[in-house]
Amino acid sequence: MDILDERVMKLARVAVSGTKDELRKYILELSKEEEEKGNKEFAKSLNMLTGNTSIVSLGSKEKSFLVVRNEFNFVKHSNQEFWHNDKRFTYIYDFLKYKKNLDLIKVFNCFIYGRPGTGKTTFVEELSNKLNKNVLNISAASLVSSKLGETQKNIKKLQIDIENNYHDSIFLIDEIDSIIGNRDLEINDEYKRMIGSFNIFLDSLPKRTILFGISNKINFIDKATLRRFNVKIGIDEIDEEQFKKSLKNEIEKVGSTFDDVLVEKFLRLLCKNLSYSNIQEFVSNSLIFNKSLNKVFLDFYEQLYGVQKYDDLKNLGFTIKEISNLKDVSFSTVQRALKGNL
Ligand SMILES: Nc1ncnc2c1ncn2[C@@H]1O[C@H](COP(=O)(O)OP(=O)(O)O)[C@@H](O)[C@H]1O
Ligand SMILES: [Mg+2]
8 A cells, every 4th residue: 555545544444433533633634744745735725624723834944833823703803893992902003003112122922811701812813803914823732742852842943933934923822821830730840841941932032023822810820931921911801881782782683682771780790700701601591591681690690699589689779670570570579578578
């Protein structure tokens, strides 16, 4: 059997008896081989079969699979422009658009941290969209290898790639804590070396590199790593108005009703516990369990704080009419129950 036959045989075997993941993995392997042979187009086509992110071919000299082009879903955001009124967004946009003082600070590396679902990734998406720049995801999983010395080699490769091929792109390491900084991990030598090489990588970023690191767990990140980011942005809070607007938009899209007053009351009670990801969750729950949005909010509240009796709800500021709506009982039932408690 020649090499081609062997590859066909293997492909057939994986296709027939392997899992989807195994098939995907093997196609990626083939794509990588083709990439290395210089068959870029074929490599790309193979790669496209495995999903909607395409691995960027990295230059002609150095080839690596460390960087993945990020195909953000711009359609979803194109007319929402979540972050465009945020001051930090505007400053960074201006700075990167004109790059006036980029030489003075050498590189722009920005660390974004905060609770999950507060729009951190979206911040970078929208920035790159507005700047009309590519975002290249630095794939954490491929960067870090458990093989001795492999990580340093990868980091070196990546550095050369940035320098030679992608100096005008935005680089993103999302969920950065997943590669460097999990304190739960045993601090062994390999791990220390990894943080060490990562820090050296940050130190040796080519001039004018634009890099974003994102993490939900800033406390897990190595202090020396953090120090190397020259801009840090905390995105911990959601904007109540923004949340309401988006929720209203989404809930009306699926034909459900939106009760301004009740939603506002819940928002005020729950703001610290909510993230933008809850919007999709609430809409889905309302549809799947055929519940009103008010009831979805109440359930969410009760999951956090336990079942609320009529007088609990009254103390939270809900009127009798609202309580009867939320608990799906008649006005007079609530009225009677509350009187009984007085
Ligand atoms: N300002 C915003 N208003 C409404 N929805 C938002 C906003 N920012 C992000 N989203 C949506 O919330 C979800 C989570 O956002 P994401 O950027 O992934 O959060 P993070 O990266 O902080 O975990 C996404 O579906 C995104 O479209
Ligand atoms: Mg994110």
